[in-house]
Amino acid sequence: MTMTNNIPQRSTVLNIPARAARAGTLAGAAIALVGTFLSWTYTDEFPGDLTVTGYPGGLQLLTLTGALLTLVFALSALGVPGLRWLTPGGPLGAIRFLALATLGTTAYTVAAIAVTLDGLIALDPGAWISLVGSLIAVLAALGLPADSPLIADDPPTTWYRFRHSLRGPTPQPPTRPLPAWAEIVTIAVSLGLTLYVFTYGIDTEYSELFIGFLILVVLGAFGLARAGLLHRLTHLTGKHRNVTVAAAFIAAICFPFTxxxxxxxxxxxxxxxxxxxxxxxxxxxxxxxxxxxxxxxxxxxxxxxxxxxxxxxxxxxxxxxxxxxxxxxxxxxxxxxxxxxxxxxxxxxxxxxxxxxxxxxxxxxxxxxxxxxxxxxxxxxxxxxxxxxxxxxxxxxxxxxxxxxxxxxxxxxxxxxxxxxxxxxxxxxxxxxxxxxxxxxxxxxxxxxxxxxxxxxxxxxxxxxxxxxxxxxxxxxxxxxxxxxxxxxxxxxxxxxxxxxxxxxxxxxxxxxxxxxxxxxxxxxxxxxxxxxxxxxxxxxxxxxxxxxxxxxxxxxxxxxxxxDRRKKLEFHEKDQLDQPEERLPEHATGVTKAGA
CATH class of the missing domain: 1.10.3470 (ABC transporter involved in vitamin B12 uptake, BtuC)
Incomplete structure (x- = not known):
């Protein structure tokens, strides 16, 4: 007797059909992106001048960046040609963290405007549109099917499914190695983007922008890690250690000139x-x-x-x-x-x-x-x-x-x-x-x-x-x-x-x-x-x-x-396996049934 009839084939936090969840994630991210091109407040007293329509500025640019990344990784999950390389470790965790980053940045901006100015009445429609769109993207992302089906005798708790979905599968090095020159270019581009992000953070002119930047970067970094990109980059930098060190120092030398x-x-x-x-x-x-x-x-x-x-x-x-x-x-x-x-x-x-x-x-x-x-x-x-x-x-x-x-x-x-x-x-x-x-x-x-x-x-x-x-x-x-x-x-x-x-x-x-x-x-x-x-x-x-x-x-x-450090990572996470519910393969996959056992 097998158990396949009662085994859930996908793990989601919210019980949303997969097709609706994918459509909701894309639609929510797109709505949040469109909202950044509209006015968020009626006065320029809030730093960054969020009153301009058609030209995002200040904290709007952060929401735009988060929404755009969410869209790109959601399209990667759909298998759009040319984007599959973005998620070697699976797209689920990346999409959810990036959607959370967009929502966190937008919600913080809305709260900052309300506190700094005359309350929620100071908000223009653009802020509400981006806030609602980013919330839709998060809720829909929580209903996306897991990258790796979670299989167990009893349905797992909602909290466990949420933790499992954010963690995602362990990223693996690329199975198809790039040419050596492409790997070096990838390292150089990655370090250049790191320099740009670091420079942007230092150059923020007011604290509200820096806090929004911090929210986006921290949650975005978790998302990139869950996608497997950071693991792949670590693999490349370890392979080309001398090139990485040289490129890092060149990027550092460029910093004061910026x-x-x-x-x-x-x-x-x-x-x-x-x-x-x-x-x-x-x-x-x-x-x-x-x-x-x-x-x-x-x-x-x-x-x-x-x-x-x-x-x-x-x-x-x-x-x-x-x-x-x-x-x-x-x-x-x-x-x-x-x-x-x-x-x-x-x-x-x-x-x-x-x-x-x-x-x-x-x-x-x-x-x-x-x-x-x-x-x-x-x-x-x-x-x-x-x-x-x-x-x-x-x-x-x-x-x-x-x-x-x-x-x-x-x-x-x-x-x-x-x-x-x-x-x-x-x-x-x-x-x-x-x-x-x-x-x-x-x-x-x-x-x-x-x-x-x-x-x-x-x-x-x-x-x-x-x-x-x-x-x-x-x-x-x-x-x-x-x-x-x-x-x-x-x-x-x-x-x-x-x-x-x-x-x-x-x-x-x-x-x-x-x-x-x-x-x-x-x-x-x-x-x-x-x-x-x-x-x-x-x-x-x-x-x-x-x-x-x-x-x-x-x-x-x-x-x-x-x-x-590799030793520390094993030391800390070896015991964590005991805290997780046991994940088992269906019996028909192993050829073992309860009767046979």
Whole structure:
């Protein structure tokens, strides 16, 4: 006796006929798209001027983008020639996430207009049309048949079907490999689009636009991941690693040339500083497994060393080293501090080590605050710090002045961005070579089980001290550039926690959220954690609260990080299989019946 008669052949969240669901998704996305070409409000008091008919602007462009992507992926699900390559992992999850992104952006815009102006009465028909269209698209997408039929003895719950439909099948590498030149072009185009999206986010002129951009990008990224495009891109970048690295640096070099506003270029420079420091911490936390809660102090050591040696009128030393010598000195002093702190403390493990490193971070901040001439020798200027740090000059190139290069004007922040990009390349090379060496494998062994590593002959203390010292050196190197970018250094810049990075709490969060033990993970995590507070200054009093909620949600949905290490991904998701209802094949497919069993 077989069970095929009672087995559902498709899994949907809403009980909608498949044909109606497909038509509703296409119609809803099209209606939302049409609404963006109509006026959304009667006054231009709302940022972005949404009063123009026939020419979308501001937040309307985000809704238009989400609706257009939803349409394209829905057509791909219908098998339209030329679009099937967009969904190697199945279109269902992509369509639903993109429809949610469109609805989220549109609903946020409607709410922002109502709050900013005179309530819902301030909305013109275009806003209602896009809102209704995006809602129809979401509801219809929830009725689409699953990419892979969910088969079980008992009908699954609606919540489980919703989770399963969003996850979709596991994407696989392309079965038909592209020519090598086409793969390289795909990588270059993808990195160019990434640069464009990143630049658009930094260049947003008002907070409402940035929040809408954030909603669209986050949900859209989930959609692209469910479609399998990110998995396919990862496969290509791993295959052409050298080409990917070169293309990434070329895209990064292009960034300052796209910025007309030096303020936005400064955000990019600070993101690079924060990201490189997070990458140095990744050696300590991600590779060696040492929880360092005072790591930002090493950034301060390098910054203070450069400030004292770079010719500032307020420097108590009164010397002026060339920058390359000041940078090496800052890195060396940070290394010394790392060894001094690590030698007596790295025999501790776990929480005890974390408490000691937290104490070191606070001791550094308080010491810099007390070396003011009253509580101690006048070395660091106390709470006022060391101001008036002069701009750099290397080989006649003055970093404080704008320069015209190939018809583009490169401002002060752009100059420092390119300098910091060189430092980032150095730190990336050190991290990569260290992680792939015998020492790197020993660090991973210590991270996984220090007792077992010691039993295999690994000198845990010496290797942990090496990781601690190397991480401190890289942080000090980045600190020497930070001192010149910010013009001054003060003790309050190097706290454990605060409303904005850099601080130790945000650095650790950048490593964990981005992906411990990976190269690109901390860079992405640091970019997000710096960019979001920098663009949402009006929410400064609530940033830590919002950050806490976001951290909880991300750790629940993706505990291995945005760019997971393969070991961490298996570790976190191997147990999740126990939480899911068992999925079985129909008995006629296996040739086994209940009677036969």
């Amino acid at each position: 910025q007309d506003n030096d303020t936005y270029a400064l955000i990019g420079t600070n993101i690079l500083i924060f990201a490189t420091v997070a990458l140095g911490l990744n050696i300590v936390v991600g590779l060696a497994g040492l929880l360092d809660l005072g790591y930002v102090a090493f950034l301060g050591v390098g910054a203070y060393t450069a400030a004292l040696l770079s010719g500032s009128p307020q420097s108590s030393i009164g010397v002026h080293f060339p920058f390359w010598l000041a940078a090496l000195t800052g890195a060396a002093v940070s290394l010394v501090f790392g060894i001094i702190i690590g030698a007596p403390t790295l025999r501790l493990r776990g929480d005890y080590l974390a408490i000691v490193t937290l104490g070191f971070g606070e001791i550094f901040r308080l010491t810099m605050n007390n070396l003011n001439g009253n509580s101690g020798p006048d070395v660091t200027g106390g709470s006022r710090g060391i101001p008036n740090i002069p701009d750099l000059e290397l080989a006649g190139f003055k970093f404080g002045l704008p320069h015209d290069i190939a018809g583009f004007t490169l401002g002060r922040s752009g100059n420092y961005f390119l300098l910091m990009l060189v430092f980032t390349a150095i730190i990336l090379l050190v991290f990569h070579r260290s992680g792939q060496s015998r020492i790197g494998r020993a660090w991973v062994a210590i991270r996984e089980d220090e007792t077992a590593a010691s039993a295999m002959g690994i000198n845990g203390f010496r290797l942990k001290l090496l990781a601690f010292g190397l991480g401190a050196t890289l942080a000090g190197l980045a600190g020497t550039v930070q001192a010149h970018v910010s013009y001054s250094v003060t003790p309050e810049q190097y706290k454990f926690a605060g409303s904005a990075p850099p601080n130790s709490a945000f650095l650790i969060a950048a490593v964990i959220l981005g992906g411990m033990g990976t190269i690109s993970g901390p860079l992405i995590g640091a970019a997000l954690l710096y960019l979001i507070p920098a663009k949402l200054q009006f929410m400064q009093d609530y940033q830590l609260l919002i950050f806490g909620f976001a951290l909880i949600i991300l750790m629940r949905l993706r505990p291995e990080g945005i760019v997971p």
